[in-house]
Amino acid sequence: MVLGGKRDESLILPTNDSISATLDIDQLHAKTSVMISLDFKEDHIWLNGREQDIKNPRLQNCLKEIKKRSQLPGYMNDWKIHICSKNNFPTAAGLASSAAGYACLATALAKLYKVEGDISVIARSGSGSACRSIFGGFVRWHMGVDKNGADSIAKQIVPASHWPEMRILILVVTDEQKKIPSAIGMKRSMETSQFLQYRISHTVPERTNKMQQAIIEKDFKTFAELTMKDSNQMHAVCLDTYPPCVYMNNISNSIMNLIHSYNDAVNDVKVAYTFDAGTNATLYLLEKDVPTVMGVLNYFFPPVANVAIEYKRGLPVEEIKPAKDLLEKLKFEKQPPGQLKYIIYTKVGDGPKYLDNPQDHLLDGQGNPINFS
């Protein structure tokens, strides 16, 4: 929820602390199989059914870090590795696919190489925000002060069970890959945005502490306001970057306006939005408000009629059609059908899970990716 820049690009050390919620793997997940063998001729990686460049520096960082701490017999560390990963949601569309992917990879590698203890550093070396996603619940990434990043690690604030009423709606506006990769945008912001420096030194430290407190106290209103303000400020920094990075589009802005209208109409703060480096919105709200909000979303952002695509995904929900007086209070115009591709309903989850069932493996006995149709 709190995004910033990097103080060290290659080590992926952040300029500030940050907090995120890890989403339930039942709805959204990355799944990874790793396998080493004396028989493998070369390292290989497949992502979503396609072979990727194994020389990717972030991936290599990850492998280097894990081997440093490997508890396997020395000779086995030289065995070649096959990695096969897939995620059940759009990649590089501002839905934190790299955080999920690298958290999953780090966890799988730790299991394989029998690495124990905190694996924040391993996950972080692949994708900064991945270090948070190795834990469930609400997680804080402490930026640390060590030059080599030894103390730049994630710690769980509370497990998902602490705030079981918390729910998440992901409004997918586009599942296309974003034009400016987050890492490049962030680097450009570090170099050119005057606001980013102010944000790092003034806004974020205070907000992160307030956010942690709100989570511990289950103070939804404070949580929601901080979430929205921080999302907006992050995008303000992107706009203050030169040349500017704009991730949100008209539909994103409409969603933002609808949420403010809704909160105004119910004279409370019932829903928060946050936008990562993309057009898609992530809404936070409490379970009791989901049916009404889902009804409002469906009313103002209707799906295209008679389309084969599944509009509501994830957890089941019986939406409530918005009451007339609510509709009158909502100063918002009904959007043309199809502005939202689909909505995923999910909750905060418990973090990475080992799958013991051989049927779940993505690699066959010979280390070849199993073809999923």
Place this chain on the structure above:
Amino acid sequence: MVLGGKRDESLILPTNDSISATLDIDQLHAKTSVMISLDFKEDHIWLNGREQDIKNPRLQNCLKEIKKRSQLPGYMNDWKIHICSKNNFPTAAGLASSAAGYACLATALAKLYKVEGDISVIARSGSGSACRSIFGGFVRWHMGVDKNGADSIAKQIVPASHWPEMRILILVVTDEQKKIPSAIGMKRSMETSQFLQYRISHTVPERTNKMQQAIIEKDFKTFAELTMKDSNQMHAVCLDTYPPCVYMNNISNSIMNLIHSYNDAVNDVKVAYTFDAGTNATLYLLEKDVPTVMGVLNYFFPPVANVAIEYKRGLPVEEIKPAKDLLEKLKFEKQPPGQLKYIIYTKVGDGPKYLDNPQDHLLDGQGNPINFS
């Protein structure tokens, strides 16, 4: 070009200095007739053919200020006034119609009430930025330090003739009135944006001086980069406001991207964009580059075919069709027709002008608005 907040709402005292260019009245103007008479029963004001509320506080401020300094015989100050104004461009669409309107009104009132000397304060009491528009060329509004605003006045940096090559293209995306009036947005930013405070104290003072220097030295590249960075930062502040104000839309963002692509393609900074509190873009460029840039705009933002609306307005220009190698370098997608309503081509002008010809009057001999079809 440089926007900020207000340190005093009722006096309209700004939080920082600012600079603007006054556009040539041959292309874009407000036109105002004022008339007082013993025979008038009440004050009246008409704007663009419709009667407006004469009790508008900003208008009343303006009338109060002018009467304070009136050189007319005392009894004439009690005569009722009729004001009739119209502008030949969209009102309240982020094209500074209130600046033009109040600058014109202040100038007309000063003539009527025989007020001499600086009329910044009078214009400013109607609309802050109007105090700049009472002068031609490039103008700086000095924020001043006086509590009552006596030293918050505008001064010309250079007349239009100093930089006669400077040209302006206004890309009209929408001529509808904006949803959030600038004055309300600015007030909300003052109350909620952390970035605005930083902008006022750090960014703007330095940028305003640099901008003034660039204008004096006719350093287009510096002028252009500062213009773009400052426009982006102003909109970043709007986004950092809570609830956020978003004025630019997808088309505005596309224009921004096209300008950056164009500058990249020609490996120089030939064009600058700036967005006021609306979707419409104002481009600054040198006269020699207008034919090529006009060709690029027409290519990527084609008008709707066979539409009665005049697409190119203002100064005449023979556009040059973009060369193949330029098109190849421009990493930009051709937009569907009609994204831009029309383009106004203009230049920096000399400021308000008195019209002596009775045919120009907007009020007839009895003080009634003349009906223009």
